Amino acid sequence: MAQQNPEETTETSSDFMTFQMESSSIEVSEESNKADAHKFFADQDKMKDFISCRNCKKEFDHVFHKPFLLPCLDAICKSCIQEISESQSYECSKCSHNHTCFQNDQILLQIDNTREIASEIFRLKNGGSSLICEMCTNDQMASHRCFDCSVFICEDCVRLHLSLKTLKSHSFIEIKCLLTGKVQNFGLSYVSKYCQVPGHEKEQIKMHCCDPSCMKNVCVLCAISAHKNHNLCDITEVGKEMETKMEISLKSIELKVEKANTSIAHLTAINEKSLNNSQQVQAEIKACFFEAKKALEKREKELCEAVALHLKEKQMCIETEKEKISSFSSSCEEAICYGKVSSEVNDHNHFVDIANVILPQLEILDSQSSEIEVTFDTMTFSSKSLDFWFETAVNSLGKLSVSNAYSPKSKVVVTPAVCYVGQQIQFKIQLFSSTGNLIVDEDVSVCLKLNGESFEFINCAFETSSSSFTGLWVPDKSMKISWIVVSNEIELQTLKGVIDINQTEKSSTDKENKEETRKSWMWIF
Numbered sequence: 001m002a003q004q005n006p007e008e009t010t011e012t013s014s015d016f017m018t019f020q021m022e023s024s025s026i027e028v029s030e031e032s033n034k035a036d037a038h039k040f041f042a043d044q045d046k047m048k049d050f051i052s053c054r055n056c057k058k059e060f061d062h063v064f065h066k067p068f069l070l071p072c073l074d075a076i077c078k079s080c081i082q083e084i085s086e087s088q089s090y091e092c093s094k095c096s097h098n099h100t101c102f103q104n105d106q107i108l109l110q111i112d113n114t115r116e117i118a119s120e121i122f123r124l125k126n127g128g129s130s131l132i133c134e135m136c137t138n139d140q141m142a143s144h145r146c147f148d149c150s151v152f153i154c155e156d157c158v159r160l161h162l163s164l165k166t167l168k169s170h171s172f173i174e175i176k177c178l179l180t181g182k183v184q185n186f187g188l189s190y191v192s193k194y195c196q197v198p199g200h201e202k203e204q205i206k207m208h209c210c211d212p213s214c215m216k217n218v219c220v221l222c223a224i225s226a227h228k229n230h231n232l233c234d235i236t237e238v239g240k241e242m243e244t245k246m247e248i249s250l251k252s253i254e255l256k257v258e259k260a261n262t263s264i265a266h267l268t269a270i271n272e273k274s275l276n277n278s279q280q281v282q283a284e285i286k287a288c289f290f291e292a293k294k295a296l297e298k299r300e301k302e303l304c305e306a307v308a309l310h311l312k313e314k315q316m317c318i319e320t321e322k323e324k325i326s327s328f329s330s331s332c333e334e335a336i337c338y339g340k341v342s343s344e345v346n347d348h349n350h351f352v353d354i355a356n357v358i359l360p361q362l363e364i365l366d367s368q369s370s371e372i373e374v375t376f377d378t379m380t381f382s383s384k385s386l387d388f389w390f391e392t393a394v395n396s397l398g399k400l401s402v403s404n405a406y407s408p409k410s411k412v413v414v415t416p417a418v419c420y421v422g423q424q425i426q427f428k429i430q431l432f433s434s435t436g437n438l439i440v441d442e443d444v445s446v447c448l449k450l451n452g453e454s455f456e457f458i459n460c461a462f463e464t465s466s467s468s469f470t471g472l473w474v475p476d477k478s479m480k481i482s483w484i485v486v487s488n489e490i491e492l493q494t495l496k497g498v499i500d501i502n503q504t505e506k507s508s509t510d511k512e513n514k515e516e517t518r519k520s521w522m523w524i525f
Contacts, residue, residue, distance in 0.1 A: 041121060051119035053077040054093055060112075060119040062150035067112035067119070070099050075112045113147075120145065124175065131175065133157055146172040169194040169201060195219035208238040270434070281400070288398045303381070310379060321374040332365050403442055403487040406434040407494035412485060414497065420504045421478050429460060429469040429485055429495070442487045444469040449482045457486070475501045 040046060051060050053067070055076055060067040065077035072095040081101060084090050088102040101109055124131075133142045133154035142152035146161065148170040153161070161167040195203045195218070203219035211230035223232050339362065342354050409432040419425055427446050431439040446458040460471035484496035 041118070047118065047122050051115055051122050053080060055080040055090070059123070060115050062116055062120075067115040068101075068107065068109040069112035069115075070109065072097060072099070075115050076101075076109075081107065081109070116150075117147070135160075142175060144172045144174055146170050165201070195222060197222060206235055207232045208235045210238070285398060292397055307379065314377075317374050321372060325372070328365075328368060335362055335365055399489070401489040403490045403492075404433045404437075405431040405439055405442065405487045405490075405492055407492045409434065409436065410485075410492065410495060412495050412497070414483075414499065419475065419499055419501045421475055421501060422504055423474065425473050425475065425499070427458065427460060427469075427471045427473070427483075427485075428466065429471075430467060431469065431487060438467060439487075440467075443489070444471075445486050446471050446473075447484050447486050447491065448473070449484070450479060452482075477501070478503050 040050075052058065053060060053065060053076055054074060056065075056079065058065050058077060058079070060075070060077055064079050067075040067077055068081055069075055070090070070092055072092055074092055074094045076090060076092075080090075085102060085105070089098050089100050091098045101107060131142045131152065133140045133156075134151035135146075135149065135153045135157045138154070138156065140154035140156065143155050144158050145152050146157075148167075152175065153172065158172065161170050161172065194201055195205060197219070200219050200221050203221050205217045205219055207218050207220065207223045207227075209216055209218050209223075209227045209230045210233050211227070214227065214230060217235055218227055218232075335358070339358050342358060343351060346354060411430050413428040415426050415428075416423070429444060429446075431442065431444065433439060440462050444460040444462075446460060447454050448456045448458065456473070458471040458473045460469035462469050478501050480498065480500050482496065482498050485492045
């Protein structure tokens, strides 16, 4: 790659843009470009990003932060370029590519005049630039901007430019044009159309040197001197050719942008659909486990109530037994007391009569058992098998199913078209993902429904020869059924249909013959 001086490269770009302004064959494209550029300059956020160095975040200017154009069409300022001079390259944070910026200590990048002018427009619109003439010391209000001098100038300095030979070839534009965004004038905003080689200042740029070592715009004097043996072309023709190539490239890139936007919209739709599906599934899971929790809480309550009831019944038995034993103990104590007192206070004659009453009662009391008749039982809650049972029960409580099949791109062929009892019906199913990939590894079946109720599932196996899942079914009676394809336990709502199953063809033929015979007999009679 031949070294190019940034200023020379700028001239080449300027001449090409000047050609664009002068050519009458590109008026339609020019109008479109004006509209796009005006819209771009009106977007403050885009402009702010466009005129800021991505490396140091400073706004571009024409001195310390002069912009240099990177191959990826991003830019880096002069200050940052100087900082990376030792490494010779710069890794762009936008495209993540490492761009070579120096060769033999010379900057390979050309000055980005587009961003330089855009930064001035941005500052002017936002009141960030002084409108005082930057060339003279009269402190007059600036009315124009000289793009060769990179300063704002007043009316006196404009006249000075027009009167001095060294400045006469400079290009300048009215500030009001910059502020109103009249981008049709920007073609004059870079460098003059005159040759910058000393001694050729009065010569207009009319030729383009196509020699690989040059590739720049030259005047007629340059063409017959320094570029005498080079391949030279008329700059207008070169401009037309380059503009045509650029238009073709831009249209191609615009199509890619449209496709990219379509893909982004499609991915956004997929994301929203996935989000809605995820929320729905989560809601179903929560509802399922809410019911499971209610069932567990109900079972817990039943078990606790059973334990409480058992305890209550046991306590009633214990209280009854305690009352019975207490009553027996009281009767014994009363009999003992009565017997002892009676033997003390009565003589033998009266005691004999009383003893005949006391002794039978004592025998009755002595014959009764004082042992506890309430049994002691132990109640436990069995949890030894709970771990295995509970884990099995919980794991079987719901199942997540995922299918990559995308119904709109999949298809089903049912043969034959007219079905009869006892005739084999074949389902051939081709499933594709949303990206168009053939699906071969899912569990596919056809669910048959009668009056909305599922009554049979036809398992389908994948056949490599036909690249489809195939299932067979033989109906045993005439009926009208509906069917739907199921993949990984998920019903594919667009892959469904209805089958009318008629009587066998033979039965139908016999019926027709009988009808013909009946008509014949009717005719005879």
